[in-house]
Amino acid sequence: MRLRYALLPLLALSALPAAATTLTIDGRIIEEQWRDAHVFRDFKRTQPYTLDAASVVTEARMLSTPEGIAFAFRCEQPAGFARIKPFTPRDRIRNADRVNVNIDFDADGKIGYNFTVSLSDSIEDAIITEENQFNTDWDADWQHAVQEDDTGWTVEILLPWTIASMRGSDTPTRTVAVQVDRVLAERSERSALPPAFYGNPVYLSAFERITIAQHRAQILDLFPYVSALYDLKHPGSEFRAGADLFWKPSGDFQLTATVNPDFGQVESDELVVNFDAIETFYSDKRPFFTENQALFDLRSAPDGVLFYTRRVGAASDDGSGRAADIAAAVKFNGAAGDLKYGAFLADEDGEAGRRFAAGRLLYSLGESDNIGLLFTSVDRPALDRRADVLANDWRWQLSPVLRLEGQLLLSQIEQSRQTTRDSGGVLRLTAMPSDQLQHTAILTHLGGALDFNDAGYMPRNDFNRASWQTSYKRSDLPADSATAAVTWKAIGVYRANDDGDRLTPYAYLTRTAELRAGGSYILEIGGDGNGYDDQIARGNGKIWRDARESLFAEYNSARRGRWQYTLGAWLLQEGISGRALQLESELSYSVSDRLTIDGEISPRWSRDWLIWTGDDRLASYRRTKWSTAVNVNWFPKARHELRAKLQWFAVDARDAQSYRIDERGRLYADTAAADDFSVNSFGVQLRYRYELGPQSEFYLVYSRGGEERRDRHNDSGDLFLDALSLRDADQFLAKLRYRF
Template sequence: MLLRLLLLSLVPAAASAQTALRIDGRIDEAQWRDAHVFRDFKRVQPYTLDAATVVTEARMLSTPEGIAFAFRCEQPADIPRVKPFTPRDRIRNADRVNVNIDFDADGKTGYNFTVSMSDSIEDAIITNENNFSTDWDADWQHAVQEDEAGWSVEILLPWTIATMRGSSTPTREVAVNVDRVVASRSERSAMPPVFYDNSVYLSGFERVMIAQYRSQVLDFFPYVSALYDLKHPGSELRTGADLFWKPSGDFQLTATVNPDFGQVESDELVVNFDAIETFYSDKRPFFTENQALFDLQSAPDGVILYTRRIGAASDDGSGNAADIAAAVKVNGNAGNLKYGALLAEEADDAGRRFAAARLLYPIGESSIGTLITSVDRPALDRQAQVMANDWRWAISPGLRLEGQFLLSDIDQAGVNSRDSGGVLRLLSNPTPQWQHIAILTHLGGALDFNDAGYMPRNNFNRALWESSYKRSNLPADSSIAAITWRGIGIYRANDDGDRLSAYGYLTRNAEFRAGGSHFLELRLDSAGWDDQITRGNGKIWRDARQSLFTEFESARRGKWQYQLGVWALQEGVDDWALQLESSISYSVNDRLSIDGEISPRWSRDWLIWLDGDRLASYRRTQWDTAVNINWFPRARHELRAKLQWFAIDAHDATAYRIGPRGSLYPDGTADDFSVNNFGLQLRYRYEFAPQSELYLVYSRGGYERRERHDDSIDLFTDALSLRDADQFLAKVRYRF
C-alpha cells in the first residue's frame, strides 16, 4: 500500500485537478458532451453492410484516469433481452458491446474489451490482424445500467493497461472499432463496419486523435495456496508473488518468484494418437501480461515462443511438471522501436533456462522485427537458439505482403545442427465482398524451434491459395441474409521430393435473417505420401479421399440454443467414418446456466501407428462429451462445475507393414484396446477486491488404457471410478 501511495504522489497534479468520471453505467457526466461519437452502425454479421436494425451510439473520451467509452443501446420491448451471467472470457450468447482498440494505431496489436448486459466481461489480445487470444486478463472498469428503452455501458481503460509508444506526448493517435451484438437476432453491427472474419481487420479501425495523460502503477500480487491430496493423503503449502511495475506506457516490467500454477483452470481432455502434439493455451498471469509483442506465429500453425514450454514436463524423465524458480519480463518503447525481453529459470538440477528477446520497428502500418529465443537444457546436454526475422509491407489499405525468415542452431552432446526456413504471405481485400490470401512456406528438414516454441513439423513445403466472397444482395423475402463462400487449395511436399497429399475444400456459410446459421464444407484430398504417421519409421502412400461436413446453429429461442453437425469422412486405408457434433445451452435463469456437448464418432478404418514400420486399422467408437454448469449466486461469487469424458474403444484390428512404394500389406492382427479419460472440477471463486481472489477447487479424474474391447456403457461406468488425481486446492491471491 505504501508503494502504491508513493507512485500516486508522483502523478502530475493536473491529472487529479479534473473531475473523474464515475464508471456506473449512467452516461450523465458533462464530459461526455465533448466525446468523440460513433454513429450509424452497419451490420457486419450477417455481412450485409446495411443499417443496423436497432440504434446504437458509442462515445470515446480521454481522461486523466484512462480512455473511457460509453454505449447507449436502444432495445425495444419486442426484442428479447439475453443477459446470462457468464465466467470471464466465456460470453457465448448474450447481448453485448465490444471495444476494439489499437493504442499505437500501427495495425500490429489490438485489444478487445467486451461487456454483456449482465456486466459479464471478456478481454483479449488481437494479433496478426484477426487472431484473438482470451488468455490475457487485464484490470479495467465497467458498469451497466438498464431501463425500459434499452441499456447503457461505461468502460474505462487505464493508461497503464498496455505498453504504448510515445506515452510522454500530449496527444496520441489510436485506432478504434466498436460493435454491438443483439443475441436474439444473431446480429452484430459495427462502426467502422469491419468484421473480424476478414483478413484485413485490425488495420481497418478508425484513427482518432486524443489527449494523452501520463500514469504509473506498481502492483504486488503475493499468493498462498494449500493442496491436499485425497488419494495419497498429504498436503503441500506454496507461497510466491508476481510484481507488475508500469512507470509509464513506454516501459513495463513483470516479475515472478516461485509462481503457483495450481489447477484453478483446467485444460481440455485430449487423447492424442497423432504424430503432432496437442497445442494448449496459457492462462498463467505472468505469461499473459504484456505478451502480445512476443506472439509471433509461423505457418503451418506454429508459434515461435510457446510459453507452455516453461514449467512443462521436466527433462529428468519423471513426467512431473518442472517448478519455476523465477522469471522476469520487460516491455518498452524507444522512439518508434518496440522491445521486449523474457528470462525464466526452472528449479532443480534438470531445470531449463529460457531467454527471449524481441525487437519490432513499425514504419506506418508496415514493420520489421526480430525474435530470438534461447533454451539451455542441462539434463539433455542441449542448447537451442532460434532467430525469426519478420516484416510486413502495407502496399495499400487492401493489399499487404508479409514474410518471415527462420533459423535454428541446435547443439546436443557436441553435435551441431543448423537449418532455416521461411514464410511469404500476401493478403488482398480488393472490395468489401472479396478477399484473397496466398502463402508460401518452406521449413528445412533440420529446422527446429520446439525447445521454446511450438512446431507441428519440419521438412515441409506448402503453397496455399484462399479466396472468399460475401454475398448480401439477396431478395428481401429470402430467409437468408448473407452467404459467405470460401475456397482453399493447398499443395504440399517435403524436401525429399515426396509429394504429400494435396487438398482443397469449398465452404458455404449462410446466415439467416431470423438468427442462426448453416455451414457446409466439401473437402477433397489427392493421393500422396504421409511421411509423419510412423514417426520416422517410413512413409505410406494414401489414396485420394473426400469428406463432407454440415452444421446448423440455431438462433436463441427463449432459454435454449443448440448446434448440430454431421461429418462423413474417409480415413484409414480406404473406408469411412461418421461423426456427430452437437451442443446445447439452457439458461435456467440469468444466474444459472447449463451447457453440454457430445460428439460421438464411429470408424470402420482407423489407422494408427503401433511400432517400427507396423500400423493397424481398427473399428473404433469414440465419445467426446462435456457438461458445464455455471452459477452466480451473488455479485463477485462464482460456482462452476465442469465434467469431461473422452473414451475410445478400438477392436477387430488388421495389422499392416509398409511394403514397396509405401503400400500397406496385411500382417496379422493387433490387440483390442480401450482408453478412458475423465475429469471433474468443482470451483468456487470469490473476488473480494479487484484482481484479488479466493479459489476453492476440487479436482478428480484419471486416464486408463486396457487391452480389451469394451462397450460404451462399460467405458462410462468405469470412467466414473478413475482416480489418478483426487485433490482439493485453496488459493488466495491479493493485489497490493
C-alpha cells in the same frame, strides 16, 4: 501496504479533449461529462455481412480522461427485442447482448485489445494479433458498469493508461485505432463502426484512427499468494507461497517478475487422448505468462508458435514426468520512438532445470509497415542440449488493397557436441479488392533440420506448402429471403517435403449462410488428393494415401427463449479406404440469468481408423469415440461464482488388421496380431471463486480424474460407468492471491 499509485495529467494539446469533469464509471451517461467525446453513430451490420443499417440504434462515445480512455454506449432495445443477459465466467460470453471495444493503442496494426461487456455486466478481454487472432488468456484490470431502463441499456468502460505498453507515452497527444460494435443475441446480429468484420483477413488494420489527449500514469502492483493442496488419494499436504510483481513506470516500459510462482490448476485443460504424431497445443492462463505477452506472440505456418510459454514449467527433463518447478522469471516490454522491445528470462529449479531466454524487437516503418526480430534460447543441461532460434518478420502495405508479409527462420541446435543448423520462411500476400472479395496466397518452406520446438510449438519441419484462399460475401439478397448474407470460401493447398515426396494436397469449398431471424448454417465439401503421409509412422517410413472426400454440415441456432444449440454432421473417409461419421452437438440452457448449463457430445464411428503401433507397423481398427463435456455456472450473488465441469473422453478400438510399410510406401497386410483396446479418460472439477477486489481472488477447487487403457474391447456404456471410478488424481486446493 499500498504500492499502487498514479502520476496524472500532462498538459494536453489539440486533440480529442479530455473530460471536463471527473468521470465516474457507473453506467449512467451524464451529458456534462461526455459532451466533448468523439461520437460513433449509424452502426452498420457486419454479421450478417450486409453493411446496411442495424436493426436497433446504438451510439458510442470515446473520451480521453486523466485516468484512462473512456467509452460509453447507449443501446436502444425496444420491447419487441428480447434482452438476453446471462451471467457468465470471465472470457466465456457466448449468447448474450453485449458491446465490444477493440483498440490498437499504437495504431500500427500489430497488436490490438478487445474489451467486452454484456448486459449482465459480465466481461471478456483478449489480445488481437495477426490481424484477427484473438487470445483470451490475458486478463487485465479495467472498469465497467451497466444500467438498464425501459427503452434500452447503457455501458461505461474505462481503460487505464497503464493497461498496456504504449509507444510514445510522453507526448501530449496520441493516435489510437478503434472499432466499436454491438451484438444483439436474439438475432445473432453484430453491428459496428467502422464496419470491419473479424473474420476478414484484414481486420485490425481497418480500425478508425483517432487522435486523443494523452496522460501519463505509473503503477506498481504486488501479488503475493498462498496455497494449500491436500492429496486425497495419497494423503498428504503441500503448502506454497510466492509473489508476482507488475511495474509500469510509464506507458513506454513495463516489467513483470515472479518468484516461486504457483501454477496450481484453478483452470483445467481440456481432456485429450492423442494418437497423432503432433502434440496437442494448450493455451496458457498463468498470469505471469499472459501479462505483456502480445509482443512475443509470433506465429508461423503451419499452425506454429515461435514462443510457446507452456514449455516453461512443463514436464522436467529428468524423466520423472513431473512438472518442473520455476524458481524465478522476469519479463519486460518497452518502446523508444518507433521501436518496441521486450525480453524474457526464466529459470527452473534443480540440476535438470531449463533456462529460457527470449528477446523481441519490432520497428515501425510507417502507419502499417514494420520489421521485427524474435530470438529464443533454451539451455537444457539434463539433455546436454542448447537450442537457439532467430526469426525475422516484416509487413509491407503495397497499396490500400494489397499487403505482403514475410518471415525468415533460423535455428541452431547444439547437442552432445554436435551442431545442427537450418532455415525456413513464410511469404503471405493478401488482397482485398472490395469489401466482398478477399484473396490470400501463402508460400512456406521449413527445412528438415529446422527446429524451434524447445521454446516454441512446431507441428512439423521438412515441409513445403503453397496455398490459396478466396472468400466472397454476398448480401444483395431479396428482402423476403430468409437468408441475409452468404459467404463462399475456397481453399487449395499443395504440400511436399524436401525429399520431393508429394504430401497429400487438399481443397475444400464452404458456404456459410446467415439468417435474418438469427443463426446460421454451414455446408462444406472437401477432399485430399493422392499423396504421402510422412508423419504417421514417426520416422519409420512414409505411406501412400489415395484420394479421399469429406462432407460437413452444421446449423447454429439463434437464442430461442432459454435455449441455444448447434447440430453438425461430418462424413469423411479415413484410414486406407474406410468411412467415418462424426456427429457434433452443443446445447445451452439458462435456468435463470445466474444459472446456466451447457454441454456437448461428439461421437465418431470409424470403420478404418489407422494408427501407428511401432517401428514400421500400423493397424486399422473399427473405432467408437466419445467426447463429452458438461459445464454448470452459477452466480448466487455478486462476487461469488460456483462452477462444475465434467469431461469424458473414450476410445474403443476392435477388429484390428495389422499392416507393414513396403519400400514404396504402400501398406501390405501382416499376420502379426493387433489386440483390441480401449482408452478411458475422465475429469471433474468443482470450483468456488470469491472476488475480493480487482485481480484479488480466493479459490476452493476440488479436482478428480484419471486415464486408463485396457487391452480389450469395451462397450460405450461400460466405458462411461468405469470412467466414474478413475482416480489417478484426487485433490483439494485452496488458494488466495491478493493485489497490493
